[in-house]
Amino acid sequence: MLKLTIDNQPVAVPAGTKVIAAAEKLGIMIPRFCYHPALGSVGACRVCAVSVLKGPRTGIQMSCMLDVEDGMVVATGDPAAVAFRRQVIEWLMANHPHDCPVCDEGGHCLLQDLTVSGGHGRRRFPGKKRTHRDQQLGPLIQHEMNRCIQCYRCVRFYREFAGYPDLGVTGIAARVYFGRFREGTLESPFAGNLIDICPTGVFTDKPSRYKGRRWDFQRSPSICIHCSLGCHTTVSARYREIVRIEARFSPTVNGHFICDRGRYGFAYANAPERPRQGRIDGETQPVSTALDAALERLTTVSRTHGPDAVACIGSARSSLETLGALKRLCERRSWRGPFLWPDAQTARAVQTAAACLAPELRLSMKELEDADFILVVGADPVNEAPMLALALRQAQRQGATIAVCDPRPVALPFAFEHLALAPPFLADAIRIFARAAAGPPQAGVRASGGDAHPPDPNMPPAVQARLAAMGATARTCRRPVIVCGTQIVNSRTVARAADTARMLKSADKPAGLFFVLPGANAFAAALLSDENGAFNTLQAGIADGHVKAVLAVESDLPAAGEGLAPALKSLDLLVVCDYLNTAAARAADILVPTRSVFEEGGIFINQTGCAQRAAPVHVGGTPVAQTGGGDHPPRTFERSIPGAEALSAVQALDRLAGTETADPPAALADLHPVLAPFASRKWPDEGQLLDLSSEAAPSADWPPEEPPAAGKTFELVVRERTFGSEALSQRADCLRPLEKAPRILVHSDDAARLGIAAGDRVALTCAGGVIEGTADVRNTVAAGVVIVDRHRELNWPAAGAGWVRIEAKQIHKIEKERER
Amino acid sequence: MLPKTRKKALQKEIAAAEHARELVVDVLMALQAHYGHVTDEAVFEAADLLGMTPMEIEEVATFYTFIYRRPVGKYVIHVCDSVICWMESERPLLEVLCEKLGIAPGETTADGLFTLLPVCCIGYCDRAPAMLINRKAYGPLTENKIDRILTGLRQEG
Amino acid sequence: MYPQVLFQNRQPDRTATIKTYRAGGGYRALADVLQQNAAARVRQVLLDAALLGRGGAAFPAGVKLSTVAEDAPYPRYVVCNADEMEPGTFKDRVLIFADPHQLIEGLILAGFAVHAETGIIFIRPEYEGAAAILEREVRVAEKAGYLGKDILGSGFDYRIVVHRSGGRYICGEVTAQINALQGKRPNPLQPPPYPTEKGLWQKPTVLQNVETLCCMPHIVAKGADWFKNLSLTPSGAGTKIFGISGRVQQPGCYELPMGVPLSEIIEDHAGGMIPGSEFKACLPGGASTGFLPARHYHIPMDFEALKKAGNRLGTGAIMVFDHKTCLVGVTLNLMEFFARESCGWCTPCREGLPFIRELLYEIESGRGKPEYVPMLQEMSRHLWHAYCAFAPGAAAPLASLLDEFEDEIQDHIKRKACPFSALT
Numbered sequence A: 001m002l003k004l005t006i007d008n009q010p011v012a013v014p015a016g017t018k019v020i021a022a023a024e025k026l027g028i029m030i031p032r033f034c035y036h037p038a039l040g041s042v043g044a045c046r047v048c049a050v051s052v053l054k055g056p057r058t059g060i061q062m063s064c065m066l067d068v069e070d071g072m073v074v075a076t077g078d079p080a081a082v083a084f085r086r087q088v089i090e091w092l093m094a095n096h097p098h099d100c101p102v103c104d105e106g107g108h109c110l111l112q113d114l115t116v117s118g119g120h121g122r123r124r125f126p127g128k129k130r131t132h133r134d135q136q137l138g139p140l141i142q143h144e145m146n147r148c149i150q151c152y153r154c155v156r157f158y159r160e161f162a163g164y165p166d167l168g169v170t171g172i173a174a175r176v177y178f179g180r181f182r183e184g185t186l187e188s189p190f191a192g193n194l195i196d197i198c199p200t201g202v203f204t205d206k207p208s209r210y211k212g213r214r215w216d217f218q219r220s221p222s223i224c225i226h227c228s229l230g231c232h233t234t235v236s237a238r239y240r241e242i243v244r245i246e247a248r249f250s251p252t253v254n255g256h257f258i259c260d261r262g263r264y265g266f267a268y269a270n271a272p273e274r275p276r277q278g279r280i281d282g283e284t285q286p287v288s289t290a291l292d293a294a295l296e297r298l299t300t301v302s303r304t305h306g307p308d309a310v311a312c313i314g315s316a317r318s319s320l321e322t323l324g325a326l327k328r329l330c331e332r333r334s335w336r337g338p339f340l341w342p343d344a345q346t347a348r349a350v351q352t353a354a355a356c357l358a359p360e361l362r363l364s365m366k367e368l369e370d371a372d373f374i375l376v377v378g379a380d381p382v383n384e385a386p387m388l389a390l391a392l393r394q395a396q397r398q399g400a401t402i403a404v405c406d407p408r409p410v411a412l413p414f415a416f417e418h419l420a421l422a423p424p425f426l427a428d429a430i431r432i433f434a435r436a437a438a439g440p441p442q443a444g445v446r447a448s449g450g451d452a453h454p455p456d457p458n459m460p461p462a463v464q465a466r467l468a469a470m471g472a473t474a475r476t477c478r479r480p481v482i483v484c485g486t487q488i489v490n491s492r493t494v495a496r497a498a499d500t501a502r503m504l505k506s507a508d509k510p511a512g513l514f515f516v517l518p519g520a521n522a523f524a525a526a527l528l529s530d531e532n533g534a535f536n537t538l539q540a541g542i543a544d545g546h547v548k549a550v551l552a553v554e555s556d557l558p559a560a561g562e563g564l565a566p567a568l569k570s571l572d573l574l575v576v577c578d579y580l581n582t583a584a585a586r587a588a589d590i591l592v593p594t595r596s597v598f599e600e601g602g603i604f605i606n607q608t609g610c611a612q613r614a615a616p617v618h619v620g621g622t623p624v625a626q627t628g629g630g631d632h633p634p635r636t637f638e639r640s641i642p643g644a645e646a647l648s649a650v651q652a653l654d655r656l657a658g659t660e661t662a663d664p665p666a667a668l669a670d671l672h673p674v675l676a677p678f679a680s681r682k683w684p685d686e687g688q689l690l691d692l693s694s695e696a697a698p699s700a701d702w703p704p705e706e707p708p709a710a711g712k713t714f715e716l717v718v719r720e721r722t723f724g725s726e727a728l729s730q731r732a733d734c735l736r737p738l739e740k741a742p743r744i745l746v747h748s749d750d751a752a753r754l755g756i757a758a759g760d761r762v763a764l765t766c767a768g769g770v771i772e773g774t775a776d777v778r779n780t781v782a783a784g785v786v787i788v789d790r791h792r793e794l795n796w797p798a799a800g801a802g803w804v805r806i807e808a809k810q811i812h813k814i815e816k817e818r819e820r
Numbered sequence B: 001m002l003p004k005t006r007k008k009a010l011q012k013e014i015a016a017a018e019h020a021r022e023l024v025v026d027v028l029m030a031l032q033a034h035y036g037h038v039t040d041e042a043v044f045e046a047a048d049l050l051g052m053t054p055m056e057i058e059e060v061a062t063f064y065t066f067i068y069r070r071p072v073g074k075y076v077i078h079v080c081d082s083v084i085c086w087m088e089s090e091r092p093l094l095e096v097l098c099e100k101l102g103i104a105p106g107e108t109t110a111d112g113l114f115t116l117l118p119v120c121c122i123g124y125c126d127r128a129p130a131m132l133i134n135r136k137a138y139g140p141l142t143e144n145k146i147d148r149i150l151t152g153l154r155q156e157g
Numbered sequence C: 001m002y003p004q005v006l007f008q009n010r011q012p013d014r015t016a017t018i019k020t021y022r023a024g025g026g027y028r029a030l031a032d033v034l035q036q037n038a039a040a041r042v043r044q045v046l047l048d049a050a051l052l053g054r055g056g057a058a059f060p061a062g063v064k065l066s067t068v069a070e071d072a073p074y075p076r077y078v079v080c081n082a083d084e085m086e087p088g089t090f091k092d093r094v095l096i097f098a099d100p101h102q103l104i105e106g107l108i109l110a111g112f113a114v115h116a117e118t119g120i121i122f123i124r125p126e127y128e129g130a131a132a133i134l135e136r137e138v139r140v141a142e143k144a145g146y147l148g149k150d151i152l153g154s155g156f157d158y159r160i161v162v163h164r165s166g167g168r169y170i171c172g173e174v175t176a177q178i179n180a181l182q183g184k185r186p187n188p189l190q191p192p193p194y195p196t197e198k199g200l201w202q203k204p205t206v207l208q209n210v211e212t213l214c215c216m217p218h219i220v221a222k223g224a225d226w227f228k229n230l231s232l233t234p235s236g237a238g239t240k241i242f243g244i245s246g247r248v249q250q251p252g253c254y255e256l257p258m259g260v261p262l263s264e265i266i267e268d269h270a271g272g273m274i275p276g277s278e279f280k281a282c283l284p285g286g287a288s289t290g291f292l293p294a295r296h297y298h299i300p301m302d303f304e305a306l307k308k309a310g311n312r313l314g315t316g317a318i319m320v321f322d323h324k325t326c327l328v329g330v331t332l333n334l335m336e337f338f339a340r341e342s343c344g345w346c347t348p349c350r351e352g353l354p355f356i357r358e359l360l361y362e363i364e365s366g367r368g369k370p371e372y373v374p375m376l377q378e379m380s381r382h383l384w385h386a387y388c389a390f391a392p393g394a395a396a397p398l399a400s401l402l403d404e405f406e407d408e409i410q411d412h413i414k415r416k417a418c419p420f421s422a423l424t
């Protein structure tokens, strides 16, 4: 540690720290434009000048470029430094438009802040302002180059940090320009961060243009619920509308950034079609009336046919509180459930992951960035958990070797090795890797499990050799990490990933394990329900008439497949509690609207087992823009807030249970022993890490599954997409243009064998119905695999799970006339 | 499209280089020689040849004085407007040339022959005032001399 | 007549061939040190000779070569800076045209001194003629066995590549040049790491000016003392190519001993001031040095003396201004140059220079306001805190205008016109 003095205050920081960061430790925010902790120092803007009174070089120095030295004395308020900083502001303002009144950055603009605090108010520049032409950069980001102060943050983030090629800097001198080669939508799914990172108004949030100043907004810290990573966000609301989401710094989860799915996925909360009132048999009713009717009818079914005739369904997008209330309701009324999973395979995979995620193995995203070898198995980061791709990239930038074993054509913003393997090979792939990574047996080092079963002979020898080579590399690495998905793999693969991580770890390395789970609260769902809690087990019950009534809470039933739809029709009663206007909500006999995370807040447990709380942002209600029909303020005045009748799901479920939870945190603690910490009201900023791992964690020593019959059987895999597949964000209009056209993908060899060409219409006959779509033929798809995009235009739920086996004869080219 | 033989030659040069990227200016110059200026198509071709992205090519191409991203005439006149040439001319050369060619700085004559670009010191201060036409230096210049040079070039067409 | 070292083979309108160069003793130094495998001796003699970089920064060449660590990684590079874009400077062009093998030998010697594999000549596009000569003569040197594998049986391999720039002043700055050579945008990069440690392709790189390299064969051949004794002043060493332009009768390049008085250069070598002209000031070493007023007319032209006078020898490109030249106009022209050529990386340079240019333009056009003078003074000081040496270079003529010729500025403001416009 080096000791120095800044503004007469002593501070000790490690060698290599820049003065600007050391000052921050003392709470002294030295002005900056180009410096950003995530992007580092480049010394371009020169506004971080300080005076060094004692040190190797004295006088005015840029604090972002200056390494601390022992005994250094720095004065940030020295008149010479202040005068220079003011000069920099004047220079930057010489060409800056005076359009703060119509600039959406106004009110949270670093340039505005420094201009005001520096006291620059009189224009002394006699020349003309330079002007630029703006570019159309797509639906999310507004470009206004005239406001640019050339801090280079945008390209440094976009190209260096995030790894996308389509934004750059052109020109020279006073004409440097930041934009694309040609106009057009920015390619990166992280482009929205440009808005946060630009210190002025060059990149502003397009969907929320002119919706208010930052000080007009109700702002709250929140947690993103569009995937399992649980990135930290700040949500802004105004006039009963969620207006904007920004990244909120988290040292362990997302750092400074979020992805565009998380930034723009919130439109569902404002949607005009969002259920705001209760409905009984097609008639609009007050919420409490609908709830009373639900209670009455559910009770009747339960009395008449036994409590077993009522089933309760939930999903991983609900808060822990809601899931807990649902579980309590089931227990109290002896109703079936909760059913929280679309299928048993996913349930088992997530359960296994949760049980394997021992505290000593799990890594945060920040720690993942420190890995020097990463094996990704059965995960497609950009599509399933976008911010994971950025974390992987940071590791790669620091020299990590990254390999991905996955049947999908995985694309990542950096160089990596992709082994396109069908799901049945993934567990074996890990094993071959693990064996090489373990090296010769050593005393005290646990061998990787599963040795009893020889690897699948169908796995190509070249692939086996690559895996062994990777294992050998991992052996020499300081921090090898296994990243494993749970959407398209079985629990055997998951367990083996964990076993391998444990093996690497015991070799005295900070190795680790990182899972990707399906859904923001999949971990909580694993906590509160087991593999029997999958809808497709429920389906049988409905079909054979045992289940007469279903209560669905914040659940997209279509995920259970078309098969469930006729089953639902045969029910006596369908009650839906939701804040989305889902197909189930539309089909419901009774609909009870609930509050979204923005109105209610809630606890979500991310894939590392970290329980994080989202704070409520606003009371909610129908947005003024909708009640006023564009007119504002509304002309009729009443005491109640229009459209704010919805109850929280917890309240609704408690009413159905006939209880009232006096102390919700304590009630959580009763649900499961690991939730005990919730009884105390102290909430750690960084969330509460939960430990579900058990001695009885499933072993990877499971028998291998039936090997695929080459050419005769195919593995059908459902692929999530960054945009368009996740339940909530797919409802955001502004993201629609970013969705990729949904496709059915096959490897070119398989396509040739099946007689399918790219662009053909193809039908897959599955247990749950027919999936019809346009074929895409790629070499980057694993052989023997058919991939279906999880998109509203495809009947993907018919697949029945993220990965199922089908026979070649279930795949047809549609000979009938091409559609559209 | 670059003629095949020219492209092959470039590919050979690139293959022989230690790092392909070091040839970016040479490749752009070659494309410029072929197209007259670096067209958008040329940017894509350069990117392709060098294994860079079009954006990276554009970043470099727009930095340099001698890479033209917009059409230019057959003769590109780089007229020095730096200090010695400025001091040594009766009347700024740029002004003289604008008048004689009937165009403003940065423009090309209607017949497509001349493009006029003011540039920084071209390193012929001992022959001030000076200019370059297609990179050949002329100086010291007088109005008469300029007339003669332009007439000569017009005759060559 | 002073001894001609770098110009010994210079002839009007003719480029010295390898034959001429060898006849004058060329390539003998190289053959010697290669045979004796005396890389360390090359470094030492350059160190002893106190050869200061001729590209403007006056950094000791021997020191630079010696900072490449013995155990530094390979490949290593030597770059010859033939960018020469500073207004008023044209000596490197003349040197290449006069005697290309002198430069080639210097570049090989520098390469040998640091065990480099490649020498690169980075040349501005305006010098296409010179680039073509160099390419041709490099092949000649290859044929003669001075380049290629196992040079003169010494086991030393070395090649020379001519790299044409796209043309920008900033490319002359070391780190910007390294970026340019890598096909990147030529923005400078603030050390550390220093190029001699991590330069081109992250490998040790020594970058020297054309003239500096041209001195090397002679120093290696004739020794450090000989070189030092060439100078008229004890503080200097060697000869210097002075490129003189402006209001003199015979502008051009003259090889003169270091320390030769300015007045002598103007009067005896450049033919004196043009008739009817009186010396008012000169920029002694290119556009990024300060105006040297008439009271320094007899100053010995070496690095030390000019430093003492608060100025710099820079590149030794002397631009002479007479009593009829408006120095506000000159400075405005220079600021126009610097503003145009700024790489656009940092604020003082990218925004400050156009601001300054605008203020000077107003003054020159008769619209100047008294408050512009203190603004200019402050801004010229603030230019020093730019990212690289470009903007401080631009500050030099501006600051000296303000210090030495404030009257001239005030006169513009008072008369609401340029007082010189009536004179011409």
Ligand SMILES: Cc1cc2nc3c(=O)[nH]c(=O)nc-3n(C[C@H](O)[C@H](O)[C@H](O)COP(=O)(O)O)c2cc1C
Binding pocket: C052, C053, C054, C055, C056, C057, C058, C059, C061, C081, C082, C083, C084, C085, C086, C169, C170, C171, C172, C173, C174, C207, C208, C209, C210, C212, C213, C388, C389, C390, C393
């Ligand atoms: C903006 C700028 C432009 C420069 N241009 C040149 C140049 O054209 N030629 C040159 O030799 N040095 C130039 N230099 C100086 C170089 O940075 C460097 O000091 C020099 O080339 C080193 O060689 P030397 O030690 O042999 O002089 C320039 C420096 C700056 C800051």
Ligand code: SF4
Binding pocket: C170, C188, C341, C342, C343, C344, C345, C346, C347, C349, C350, C386, C387, C388, C389, C390, C391, C392
């Ligand atoms: S001073 Fe700044 S803008 Fe100017 S050339 Fe140097 S880095 Fe570029």
Ligand code: FES
Binding pocket: A031, A032, A033, A034, A035, A042, A043, A044, A045, A046, A047, A048, A049, A062, A063, A064, A065
């Ligand atoms: S923050 Fe230090 S120069 Fe920009």
